Amino acid sequence: MNAAVLTEPGGTPAYAEHPDPVPAAGQTLVAVTAAPIVPLDQLCASGASYFGRPATPYVPGVQGVGVVRRSAVLAEGTRVFVSTAAGMRPGDGSLAEECVVPDEDVVAIDADVDDAALAALGTSGIAAWVVLTERAHLRAGETVLVLGGGGAVGQAAIGAARLLGAGRVVAVSRSPEARERARRAGADEVLAPGGDVDELTARLRDAVGAGADVVVDPVFGTAATAASRVLAVRGRLVNLGGSGGDVAQFSSAEIRSRSASVLGHTNNHLTADERRHAVTAVAGHAAAGRLAVAHEVLPLARIAEAWRRQASGQAGVRLVMTP
Numbered sequence: 605m606n607a608a609v610l611t612e613p614g615g616t617p618a619y620a621e622h623p624d625p626v627p628a629a630g631q632t633l634v635a636v637t638a639a640p641i642v643p644l645d646q647l648c649a650s651g652a653s654y655f656g657r658p659a660t661p662y663v664p665g666v667q668g669v670g671v672v673r674r675s676a677v678l679a680e681g682t683r684v685f686v687s688t689a690a691g692m693r694p695g696d697g698s699l700a701e702e703c704v705v706p707d708e709d710v711v712a713i714d715a716d717v718d719d720a721a722l723a724a725l726g727t728s729g730i731a732a733w734v735v736l737t738e739r740a741h742l743r744a745g746e747t748v749l750v751l752g753g754g755g756a757v758g759q760a761a762i763g764a765a766r767l768l769g770a771g772r773v774v775a776v777s778r779s780p781e782a783r784e785r786a787r788r789a790g791a792d793e794v795l796a797p798g799g800d801v802d803e804l805t806a807r808l809r810d811a812v813g814a815g816a817d818v819v820v821d822p823v824f825g826t827a828a829t830a831a832s833r834v835l836a837v838r839g840r841l842v843n844l845g846g847s848g849g850d851v852a853q854f855s856s857a858e859i860r861s862r863s864a865s866v867l868g869h870t871n872n873h874l875t876a877d878e879r880r881h882a883v884t885a886v887a888g889h890a891a892a893g894r895l896a897v898a899h900e901v902l903p904l905a906r907i908a909e910a911w912r913r914q915a916s917g918q919a920g921v922r923l924v925m926t927p
Contacts, residue, residue, distance in 0.1 A: 606927065607663045607700030608907040613651025616912060617664060617699065619905045625696060625704040632675035632710045634686055638723035639668030639698040640899070640924045641914045642756070643847070648691025655692040664690050665697030667726045669719045673702065675710070683713045685722065685883050687871075699907065701927040708876040711883040715891035722887055724899035724922045725760060727871050729886040730879065731844050732760035735820055736768055738878075739869050740840040744769030746817035747836065749808065751775075751827045752847060753791055754782020756897045756922050760886075761820040762789040763895040770818075774811045776804075776827060781920055785898050797827055804830040815839055815862075825849025835864040844869040899924050 605624050608617035627633040645664045651657040665688060672682040686705045690697025697703060713722065736742045748765040752758045753775025765773045775791040777783040783794045793811050797804060808816075808830055815836025821828050822845035829852045832841055839862060854866060874882070889895035899922040902910050906925075913919045 605701040606904065607696070608665070608904060608911075608925070609661050610649050610664055611661045613649060613657055613660060616908050617649070619907050622661070622663060622696070622700065625702050627674055627704045630707055631704045632678060632684075632707050633673040633702060633704050634670040634684060634710070635673050635702055636668050636670040636698050636700060636927055638719040638901070638924050638926050639665045640723050640726055640922050641699070641910055642666065642727065642922075645691065645697075646911070646915055658691045659694050662690060662694075663696035663700045663703070665699035665703070666690055667723070668698030668703070669713070669723045670703075672710075675707065677707045678710065678712060685711045685713055685726075685887070687727065687879065699904065699925055709879075711880045713883070713887050715884075715887040717887050717891040720899060720901045720924045720926065721890055721896060723924050724756070724897040725886055725890055725895065728756035728897060729760040729890070729895065730874075730882045731869065731871050732757055732764050732820065733882045733886055734871070734874065734878070735842045735844060735869050736761065736764050736818065739842045739867050740818040740820075742768050742770065742818050745771040747772045747774070747812050747815065749774050749776070749812055749816035749819045749831055749834070750786070750791070751819065751821045751823040751831060752845075753777045753786035753789070753794060754779065754784075755822060757822040757844065758820070759785055759789040759897045760895065762786060762791050763889075766790040767889060767894055772812070774808070774816070776808075788898075801826050801830050805833045808834045818842070821845070823848035824852050826852070828852035829854070832864070832866065833858055835862050837862050839864045840867060841865070842867045842869055897922055901926055
């Protein structure tokens with residue numbers, strides 16, 4: 605089969621022939637129709653992640669959409685969303701014509717949603733949905749602050765917050781293009797993160813009024829420090845990434861005085877049932893046009909170009925590859 609093949613950690617995958625995957629007991633063979641390049645793919649492929657140096661050659665791709673070719677649990681031809689451990693454990697991922705996935709990591713899709721649109725939402729949509737519903741327990745009418753609002757997680761979180769009845773949604777996004785994506789996703793107000801932490805805190809306080817009941821934070825660093833200062837009483841800040849830095853500073857007095865919570869989230873700890881529930885919800889809202897992430901579709905043969913664009917931070921939108 606043809607696939608994106610990485611031969612050296614830290615390098616760029618090449619479009620090349622790769623052995624056809626053969627499912628073992630407890631695995632499902634899937635013909636991939638759409639698979640995005642996400643930050644986790646490049647983190648794993650770098651060889652410098654907390655998962656360790658991946659065995660090469662291997663095919664990256666931690667998620668995708670496709671059709672069942674062979675399975676003991678699903679009928680052939682079933683449309684599915686898949687999650688893989690490519691780069692985290694030995695084995696190949698979804699940036700290929702076919703992949704094999706543990707049965708429990710395959711979710712049947714009934715919603716009439718475009719494959720590329722669902723792949724673009726993918727685990728970002730799952731994370732945003734779970735953070736708001738299960739970690740932060742967002743209630744109707746509450747104010748939500750989304751850091752990194754123009755990214756995939758941010759766009760999904762803004763859309764999900766609107767669906768779940770948030771009273772006000774404020775986003776922070778770095779570039780003008782990202783701020784426009786956040787507005788299109790449904791943010792009431794979008795701020796640039798410029799200035800020092802005190803200046804950002806002041807502007808966030810003006811934007812959220814009485815305080816942010818929920819902060820969705822895929823950024824951390826200075827932005828999370830500022831956001832922690834504008835939490836409402838019993839506010840919840842949920843971190844699910846560190847694109848802005850691995851360290852933030854939180855004041856004990858400010859957290860205690862508001863009985864606020866600082867929480868963490870990773871999709872890696874979801875059970876199969878939790879993942880299935882979230883995928884089903886996200887796919888249903890995407891099919892109805894209520895949830896989306898800006899994306900660009902490219903043929904898998906252009907994987908090297910797409911990989912470099914993603915790595916440089918110049919992609920602008922989520923890049924979805926189609927075999």
